[in-house]
Amino acid sequence: xxxxxxxxxxxxxxxxxxxxxxxxxxxxxxxxxxxxxxxxxxxxxxxxxxxxxxxxxxxxxxxxxxxxxxxxxxxxxxxxxxxxxxxxxxxxxxxxxxxxxxxxxxxxxxxxxxxxxxxxxxxxxxxxxxxxxxxxxxxxxxxxxxxxxxxxxxxxxxxxxxxxxxxxxxxxxxxxxxxxxxxxxxxxxxxxxxxxxxxxxxxxxxxxxxxxxxxxxxxxxxxxxxxxxxxxxxxxxxxxxxxxxxxxxxxxxxxxxxxxxxxxxxxxxxxxxxxxxxxxxxxxxxxxxxxxxxxxxxxxxxxxxxxxxxxxxxxxxxxxxxxxxxxxxxxxxxxxxxxxxxxxxxxxxxxxxxxxxxxxxxxxxxxxxxxxxxxxxxxxxxxxxxxxxxxxxxxxxxxxxxxxxxxxxxxxxxxxxxxxxxxxxx
Amino acid sequence: xxxxxxxxxxxxxxxxxxxxxxxxxxxxxxxxxxxxxxxxxxxxxxxxxxxxxxxxxxxxxxxxxxxxxxxxxxxxxxxxxxxxxxxxxxxxxxxxxxxxxxxxxxxxxxxxxxxxxxxxxxxxxxxxxxxxxxxxxxxxxxxxxxxxxxxxxxxxxxxxxxxxxxxxxxxxxxxxxxxxxxxxxxxxxxxxxxxxxxxxxxxxxxxxxxxxxxxxxxxxxxxxxxxxxxxxxxxxxxxxxxxxxxxxxxxxxxxxxxxxxxxxxxxxxxxxxxxx
Numbered sequence: 176x177x178x179x180x181x182x183x184x185x186x187x188x189x190x191x192x193x194x195x196x197x198x199x200x201x202x203x204x205x206x207x208x209x210x211x212x213x214x215x216x217x218x219x220x221x222x223x224x225x226x227x228x229x230x231x232x233x234x235x236x237x238x239x240x241x242x243x244x245x246x247x248x249x250x251x252x253x254x255x256x257x258x259x260x261x262x263x264x265x266x267x268x269x270x271x272x273x274x275x276x277x278x279x280x281x282x283x284x285x286x287x288x289x290x291x292x293x294x295x296x297x298x299x300x301x302x303x304x305x306x307x308x309x310x311x312x313x314x315x316x317x318x319x320x321x322x323x324x325x326x327x328x329x330x331x332x333x334x335x336x337x338x339x340x341x342x343x344x345x346x347x348x349x350x351x352x353x354x355x356x357x358x359x360x361x362x363x364x365x366x367x368x369x370x371x372x373x374x375x376x377x378x379x380x381x382x383x384x385x386x387x388x389x390x391x392x393x394x395x396x397x398x399x400x401x402x403x404x405x406x407x408x409x410x411x412x413x414x415x416x417x418x419x420x421x422x423x424x425x426x427x428x429x430x431x432x433x434x435x436x437x438x439x440x441x442x443x444x445x446x447x448x449x450x451x452x453x454x455x456x457x458x459x460x461x462x463x464x465x466x467x468x469x470x471x472x473x474x475x476x477x478x479x480x481x482x483x484x485x486x487x488x489x490x491x492x493x494x495x496x497x498x499x500x501x502x503x504x505x506x507x508x509x510x511x512x513x514x515x516x517x518x519x520x521x522x523x524x525x526x527x528x529x530x531x532x533x534x535x536x537x538x539x540x541x542x543x544x545x546x547x548x549x550x551x552x553x554x555x556x557x558x559x560x561x562x563x564x565x566x567x568x569x570x571x572x573x574x575x576x577x578x579x580x581x582x583x584x585x586x587x588x589x590x591x592x593x594x595x596x597x598x599x600x601x
Numbered sequence: 602x603x604x605x606x607x608x609x610x611x612x613x614x615x616x617x618x619x620x621x622x623x624x625x626x627x628x629x630x631x632x633x634x635x636x637x638x639x640x641x642x643x644x645x646x647x648x649x650x651x652x653x654x655x656x657x658x659x660x661x662x663x664x665x666x667x668x669x670x671x672x673x674x675x676x677x678x679x680x681x682x683x684x685x686x687x688x689x690x691x692x693x694x695x696x697x698x699x700x701x702x703x704x705x706x707x708x709x710x711x712x713x714x715x716x717x718x719x720x721x722x723x724x725x726x727x728x729x730x731x732x733x734x735x736x737x738x739x740x741x742x743x744x745x746x747x748x749x750x751x752x753x754x755x756x757x758x759x760x761x762x763x764x765x766x767x768x769x770x771x772x773x774x775x776x777x778x779x780x781x782x783x784x785x786x787x788x789x790x791x792x793x794x795x796x797x798x799x800x801x802x803x804x805x806x807x808x809x810x811x812x813x814x815x816x817x818x819x820x821x822x823x824x825x826x827x828x829x830x831x832x833x834x835x836x837x838x839x840x841x842x843x844x845x846x847x848x849x850x851x852x853x854x855x856x857x858x859x860x861x862x863x864x865x866x867x868x869x870x871x872x873x874x875x876x877x
Contacts (some may be wrong), residue, residue, distance in 0.1 A: 200642035250825045345716035
């Protein structure tokens with residue numbers, strides 16, 4: 176246990192927008208800067224020098240190598256605030272939070288901002304790999320003869336650009352295809368997936384209705400709510416959709432129970448209790464501990480998005496808690512089937528014994544405590560922004576619940592990784 | 602929005618006799634204007650502003666510019682539009698304008714005065730929301746060789762501060778098509794900005810950048826470092842020939858910034874001050 180715990184003071188995000196719609200013209204830098212300025216305005220930090228700002232993006236242009244620092248320089252924060260980028264796929268936002276929280280716990284900084292941004296609309300399109308090689312060689316060619324030879328290597332087909340794909344480099348399978356394998360392995364049915372998706376929309380809509388997001392979301396480009404949200408979504412309407420991932424009659428994953436490509440940004444303000452008090456800011460929750468796990472989804476037995484299954488028991492053992500000790504569970508809904516497979520794995524005695532090395536499974540959770548204000552199926556999932564959305568949401572839920580309440584965050588990520596964390600209400 | 606037809610009309614009007622030597626008293630007004638966020642996005646990209654929910658400080662100028670041209674193309678306007686040189690621009694914003702607000706834009710002309718090289722006139726753009734002024738822009742144009750009205754006072758010749766001894770804040774490579782790009786988002790299709798051949802017809806060796814583009818890009822570099830209620834005064838000096846490599850210099854002063862853009866010659870001086 177660290178000597179002190181980092182406090183979650185609050186958060187800010189822009190509404191998430193389905194790709195190629197409302198934020199089609201906004202870059203990652205635009206969205207991150209707007210989100211940072213919204214946070215600065217909400218907490219009166221104009222001109223303030225913070226300990227650091229840590230954020231990242233998954234789909235990133237090469238010109239955005241210093242994305243977060245550029246956002247700081249364009250924001251109302253003091254330009255003397257350092258910043259750096261991290262990238263851990265969908266775990267980016269939570270890993271950024273952990274990075275800042277750890278520095279606060281160690282006393283290296285007193286305050287910081289963490290989160291992420293992603294745009295699937297303004298995606299980086301690169302030149303064809305063959306063309307790129309010729310261009311790189313041309314740049315270093317010394318003689319005219321060499322250049323002429325290289326120009327002779329140019330082919331019309333090289334004009335076809337490289338477009339980023341939502342696929343694993345080592346397997347060539349999309350995330351949905353990977354998730355479909357896991358869903359089948361764990362026998363996750365269509366109806367339970369659709370039920371989870373409908374609950375996500377219902378919970379998110381209800382949270383907006385009761386004003387829960389009033390101090391968590393700042394409108395952007397005329398959008399005031401996540402435009403993927405369908406409050407009237409039901410199991411019946413979701414049942415009509417055709418499967419898009421998996422093959423054959425038992426394919427269960429549809430566009431309705433999978434997250435859409437989304438644009439958005441989310442940030443969290445963290446600090447020491449002393450810093451928060453000096454700035455007369457509330458403390459919503461504290462970061463208790465965190466764990467990151469990874470699985471061999473390429474040649475091993477585990478599914479791409481199953482690393483949190485391993486991360487959570489390790490974390491629980493370290494802090495001496497059981498899976499049932501939480502008031503809220505925030506399990507990122509990459510796909511409904513991912514959440515359900517994760518829960519099923521924790522309930523499975525054989526899996527506990529053989530794979531987790533536990534005498535007994537972690538057991539079932541009270542499902543009424545799961546994603547109570549909706550999650551990615553309804554809000555959408557701008558990859559690196561999801562962690563910041565969840566941390567701020569959970570911190571506020573815990574603050575409403577009262578001191579000592581506890582929440583568990585579990586986020587699966589590309590590359591077979593998973594980031595999990597525990598927050599405690601203040 | 603292309604102002605080309607109005608330009609053409611003004612060019613024809615320029616050779617026709619003009620009525621009177623005073624300024625028209627009328628205003629050109631647009632009520633209930635809702636900006637197109639897509640257009641704001643394009644403007645922001647061309648000028649270097651981050652895309653946010655509030656309008657870039659210089660954006661209302663392009664809203665008013667169409668109205669300015671409409672006013673100047675009228676035969677009651679005493680000076681010919683072709684050949685007018687934008688020499689000074691002063692923006693006063695009382696607050697940030699949300700891109701979703703319904704705006705009233707109005708333009709009128711005033712201060713038709715004598716200048717050592719001819720005559721100059723101010724075109725004033727006023728942007729208001731629900732009856733209260735939120736932004737105003739005074740664009741001063743010089744007509745070389747033009748005759749001021751009888752008994753006109755002389756233009757005040759106050760220079761803005763020089764920042765050429767400050768270190769370089771940023772170096773800009775301004776490409777040959779910078780004028781065409783800004784013309785596309787501003788509607789200012791004055792031929793001197795579009796192509797070297799067109800510019801040569803008006804006595805410039807190459808196409809030149811729009812002064813308001815230079816002013817916009819300079820203030821965009823200070824985004825996040827300024828207040829919402831500001832006065833931004835710029836003085837256009839020598840034309841910025843395209844393509845060019847120029848340097849931005851800034852100086853922090855009490856209540857704001859002084860700035861300048863220069864290459865081999867000085868192009869722009871500006872002051873940005875918190876406004877009451």
